[in-house]
Amino acid sequence: MAEISAIGVRKGSTEPELFRIEAPKITKPNEVLLEMVNVGICGTDKDIIENSLVDAPEGDDKLILGHEGLGKVAEAGSGVKSLKKGDYAVIIPRHGCGICMPCRTGRSDFCETGLYTASGQHRRHGFNSELYVEEEEYLVKVPRQLVNVAALTEPFSIIEKAVEQIRQIQKRIPTYDFSKSRAVVFGMGSVGLAAIAVMRANSIQTYVLGRRGPEDLKVQLVKEMGAAYVDIRGKDVNKLKEEIGTADIIIEATGGTQLVIDLIELLGRNGIYVFLGIPKGTEELCFNIKGMIHKLVRQNLLIVGSVNSQKPHFKMALKDIAGIQKSHNNILDRIITHRFTIQEYKEAFGQDKEGQIKGIMDYTKK
């Protein structure tokens, strides 16, 4: 039996582990065998490890990590049409439940039963393995010139779905024009940076809130993308409002501090606030609910959550990534600051390194 290496966590453990697992094989005509190339490392992976949130596939006692995957086709099943040997593809992590209508029509991001599975997160193994087999339906071909940054497609796709939601919801305003929006982005992790990049790719005036000084590399990248950076240290929401005015769109990608709630105050008339982060810990957040209802009603405000993404968003993400690379001198190359080999898995899934923005597992690096 041929074996390959894979990185995951065992149930009950709070340490990443290098496993030897059976090499996957194509068993159906619609399947594709991928040699994994790059797999993004993100806060979700570290959260799974640190808090032992191992939601293993049925009958297994471990979860292979990774939901931001890029692979190279090693073999395509006889029924595969969109990919051939040597092509590159990104993988869509969520598989539908097969029961509800959204899942049966390719939109498992709106699964109604909650019985979906998600690679590297929920009852399905992730992409951190040397080889991976996936059905064609969950693969999106990547143009060659984007291969070095394509591991960013999944976090970008989360934003593409959010933008799709904003555009659709805001059609409630008869004269709505997305391109004239003023956006505020809170959060500078993978998803926050993707939000800034996608907003700027759409020429949206963008303000980024953070707790970093002007010398920070992330802050510099944000400015290079044409967004305005606001250091929020020592400032309350009223001070922010004075400084930057109100927002038509707020995108929250930090995961729950008091400011996340206070920022509702920053929404301008007919505005929309999108929550993407998930609060951690047990700290209680407070808000004047009565005041909020006044504001929501009087100003037609909307607060909405958005999760996951599907094929259309992966395609949009690749399009925007290409656009940003072209208009901003391959700026996304500089977001991927660390590439780890499979032997460096402990380091890769440990504390962020000095100057780290985005780390990826690089299976082409030995």
Ligand SMILES: [Zn+2]
């Ligand atoms: Zn992620």
Ligand SMILES: [Zn+2]
């Ligand atoms: Zn479903």
